[in-house]
Amino acid sequence: MLSLYDTATQTVRPLAMREPGKLSIYLCGPTVYGPPHLGHGRATLVYDVLRRYLTWTGIDVRLVSNITDIDDKIIDRAARENRPWQEITHRCEDVWFQAMAGLNVQRPTDVPHATDYVDQMVSMIGQLIEKGRAYPTADGVYLSVETVDDYGLLANQNLHDLVAGGGDREVFGAENKRHPADFALWKISKPGEPSWPAPWGAGRPGWHSECVVMSLDLLGEGFDLHCGGMDLKFPHHENERAQAVALGKRFANHWMHNGFVVDAEGEKMSKSLGNVANLLDLIEHYDARAYRMLLLQTHYRGPVRVGQDNIDASVKALAGLDSFAARTALAMSDPAVFADAEVLERFRNRMDDDLDTPNAMGLLFDTVRQANAALDAGDTASAGSLAAAVHEMCMGLGLVLKTEGDVPAEVAATVAALDAARAAKDFATADALRARLQADGWQVETTKQGTSVRR
Numbered sequence: 001m002l003s004l005y006d007t008a009t010q011t012v013r014p015l016a017m018r019e020p021g022k023l024s025i026y027l028c029g030p031t032v033y034g035p036p037h038l039g040h041g042r043a044t045l046v047y048d049v050l051r052r053y054l055t056w057t058g059i060d061v062r063l064v065s066n067i068t069d070i071d072d073k074i075i076d077r078a079a080r081e082n083r084p085w086q087e088i089t090h091r092c093e094d095v096w097f098q099a100m101a102g103l104n105v106q107r108p109t110d111v112p113h114a115t116d117y118v119d120q121m122v123s124m125i126g127q128l129i130e131k132g133r134a135y136p137t138a139d140g141v142y143l144s145v146e147t148v149d150d151y152g153l154l155a156n157q158n159l160h161d162l163v164a165g166g167g168d169r170e171v172f173g174a175e176n177k178r179h180p181a182d183f184a185l186w187k188i189s190k191p192g193e194p195s196w197p198a199p200w201g202a203g204r205p206g207w208h209s210e211c212v213v214m215s216l217d218l219l220g221e222g223f224d225l226h227c228g229g230m231d232l233k234f235p236h237h238e239n240e241r242a243q244a245v246a247l248g249k250r251f252a253n254h255w256m257h258n259g260f261v262v263d264a265e266g267e268k269m270s271k272s273l274g275n276v277a278n279l280l281d282l283i284e285h286y287d288a289r290a291y292r293m294l295l296l297q298t299h300y301r302g303p304v305r306v307g308q309d310n311i312d313a314s315v316k317a318l319a320g321l322d323s324f325a326a327r328t329a330l331a332m333s334d335p336a337v338f339a340d341a342e343v344l345e346r347f348r349n350r351m352d353d354d355l356d357t358p359n360a361m362g363l364l365f366d367t368v369r370q371a372n373a374a375l376d377a378g379d380t381a382s383a384g385s386l387a388a389a390v391h392e393m394c395m396g397l398g399l400v401l402k403t404e405g406d407v408p409a410e411v412a413a414t415v416a417a418l419d420a421a422r423a424a425k426d427f428a429t430a431d432a433l434r435a436r437l438q439a440d441g442w443q444v445e446t447t448k449q450g451t452s453v454r455r
Contacts, residue, residue, distance in 0.1 A: 001015070004256055004355060012353075015224065018253070023061050024062050024220075025224065026214075027063060027108070029111070030093075030096050032067055032088070032089045034073075034092060035099075035280055036099045038279055039231075040099075044103065045103060050256075053355070063106075064108060064109060064110040066210065067089075067111060069093070069115050102288045105398075114205065117213050120213045121209050122199075122205075124243070125205075126199065128243065128246055131246065131247070133147045133247075142176070143246065145181045148242045151238070153238065155238055162234075183235065183239050184208075185209050207236065216244070221250040225253070225254045226252035228256075229260070232257070259302045259303045282311070291311075294311060296360075296361050298358065299354075299355075299356065320368075323452055324368050325401040327375065331371075339389040343393075347396070360393065367390050411453060417429075418434060418446075
């Protein structure tokens with residue numbers, strides 16, 4: 001059974017399912033006002049790996065991930081560029097899903113948009129006011145955090161310590177708050193800004209209110225798992241949780257947060273620091289699988305540095321796996337071949353231990369070496385079984401390997417001619433065909449099992 005670190009309890013504990021065999025996940029999605037960066041890519045890849053692994057084990061996963069399509073950042077960009085805010089959100093959402101497709105991230109089961117839930121947010125805020133948990137002011141409506149007994153649970157701090165931390169919680173509506181840590185549920189719109197009607201004044205919802213309404217509507221109370229980046233732990237996720245608690249509703253049973261992407265100096269990548277790398281640039285200039293490969297070799301809770309060296313190393317590792325897939329295709333073609341059960345059991349043990357992908361990848365590469373050794377020894381039965389286990393593990397990780405089937409027909413014909421020339425001991429022709437392939441950008445590997453090529 002899969003165990004994951006739970007931010008709320010600060011322990012690695014079993015991931016309980018509200019309904020046996022089914023898992024409900026809510027993942028905080030993008031605010032669509034600009035291109036996705038490497039941090040976005042890490043979060044979506046971590047939870048794509050989690051989803052694929054659970055599905056591989058037979059669990060029916062429902063993943064809800066929202067689109068925040070109304071926000072101060074969107075309004076600010078629209079004003080700067082003198083464009084309709086909807087034009088920005090539609091275009092940025094398209095770019096987001098293009099990037100996700102490029103990373104082979106499965107589309108969420110549900111993709112709710114914040115603007116489709118404004119009426120429900122207004123209703124929720126009204127309930128909080130009626131319960132005495134929220135209060136209207138001249139510039140909006142705020143949640144009174146002092147009415148939430150365990151406020152600060154996810155941050156592992158009490159209210160006094162959180163206030164001492166200060167930060168941007170003091171900025172918006174500071175003159176109208178009853179307590180410095182109170183946060184906006186509703187913001188009264190300024191002239192020319194988008195707005196929706198509400199009893200306390202036309203405006204728009206605060207960011208923290210969106211996910212509460214959408215997750216409870218689509219997944220129901222007590223859903224299994226709430227996910228996101230470490231930067232969302234506080235205040236965003238804490239403020240979501242606080243609203244649900246204030247409403248008297250059961251919220252997420254388990255909280256999962258992935259670590260930061262850092263630059264060469266170890267700084268967290270952020271727009272405020274100006275060191276955010278565009279995810280689309282990585283996909284355009286490298287094998288898009290390389291980012292997944294790099295992240296799989298780092299534990300999801302730790303920081304990860306993305307640089308030229310480790311991206312290049314990931315590309316090289318992928319090339320080796322592709323070559324392995326091509327080399328073992330024949331050994332795996334026998335219908336009697338089954339994946340090595342012992343290897344798969346070890347894989348599950350690693351993954352079930354807080355999604356330990358680094359050790360799972362170590363097992364995968366060890367299995368590749370064993371399969372290659374079996375082939376070299378002429379033991380095609382063992383090679384096929386081990387290779388099938390490698391492919392099963394890759395399926396569980398969302399790692400797609402490229403085989404000979406990805407080679408153009410004319411290149412495959414040249415490879416076949418090269419092998420035919422070698423079999424006839426016409427080494428001059430074989431060398432000429434090898435040189436032609438290499439001149440066209442192919443790396444050529446010849447073993448006693450035959451010739452394989454890769455870019």
